[in-house]
Amino acid sequence: GAGVSQSPSNKVTEKGKDVELRCDPISGHTALYWYRQSLGQGLEFLIYFQGNSAPDKSGLPSDRFSAERTGGSVSTLTIQRTQQEDSAVYLCASSGDRGSPTDTQYFGPGTRLTVL
Amino acid sequence: AQSVTQLGSHVSVSEGALVLLRCNYSSSVPPYLFWYVQYPNQGLQLLLKYTSAATLVKGINGFEAEFKKSETSFHLTKPSAHMSDAAEYFCAVSSAGGSYIPTFGRGTSLIVHP
Numbered sequence: 001g002a003g004v005s006q007s008p009s010n011k012v013t014e015k016g017k018d019v020e021l022r023c024d025p026i027s028g029h030t031a032l033y034w035y036r037q038s039l040g041q042g043l044e045f046l047i048y049f050q051g052n053s054a055p056d057k058s059g060l061p062s063d064r065f066s067a068e069r070t071g072g073s074v075s076t077l078t079i080q081r082t083q084q085e086d087s088a089v090y091l092c093a094s095s096g097d098r099g100s101p102t103d104t105q106y107f108g109p110g111t112r113l114t115v116l
Numbered sequence: 117a118q119s120v121t122q123l124g125s126h127v128s129v130s131e132g133a134l135v136l137l138r139c140n141y142s143s144s145v146p147p148y149l150f151w152y153v154q155y156p157n158q159g160l161q162l163l164l165k166y167t168s169a170a171t172l173v174k175g176i177n178g179f180e181a182e183f184k185k186s187e188t189s190f191h192l193t194k195p196s197a198h199m200s201d202a203a204e205y206f207c208a209v210s211s212a213g214g215s216y217i218p219t220f221g222r223g224t225s226l227i228v229h230p
Binding site for chain 2 (some may be wrong): 004040041043091099103106108
């Protein structure tokens with residue numbers, strides 16, 4: 001079946017502009033995660049959605065970052081007033097279990113964001 | 117709190133040689149441990165995971181890892197490297213009773229020479 005998809009694959013924007021990144025999780029998966037991957041920095045957790053529960057936003061680096069998940073499926077990560085330090089690969093992952101710490105995460109290919 | 121340290125941002129081996137990628141974790145409660153692999157321009161995919169059953173875990177593509185509580189380690193090994201193993205490898209930890217969101221290490225880039 002289809003895996004996790006993300007769009008766009010690449011995004012180049014100017015400093016100060018807003019961007020929206022989209023994630024389509026695996027059908028039926030209740031959990032959805034956003035991560036930021038910077039060169040040599042590993043994966044930085046941003047936000048976690050589980051079913052209809054309130055999202056865990058503890059990883060969002062500033063109030064310029066927000067995310068929503070509509071209908072328990074597609075998610076959009078929005079970055080307002082982009083800064084050059086926002087340049088990174090943004091990864092989305094989904095999992096089918098109910099927030100178990102043993103969950104396997106299934107990752108999308110990522111969106112490479114470049115802020116000029 | 118939980119954390120992961122991957123020693124060596126780059127590891128270089130010859131084709132056919134042993135692969136050893138190191139991962140040490142810190143967790144105040146029993147951990148669950150994962151190794152993920154990321155090929156160029158792709159997302160991460162699970163290689164293997166330790167979930168408190170057997171301490172020696174076998175994964176895909178001939179990789180295995182051993183959970184050693186006394187050493188707080190979960191090193192990844194493969195007896196014989198193949199060119200197709202060249203990729204970025206990430207170790208991650210989550211905890212029973214702790215954070216259900218895995219904490220990832222910084223990654224180790226495996227380079228395989230002919």
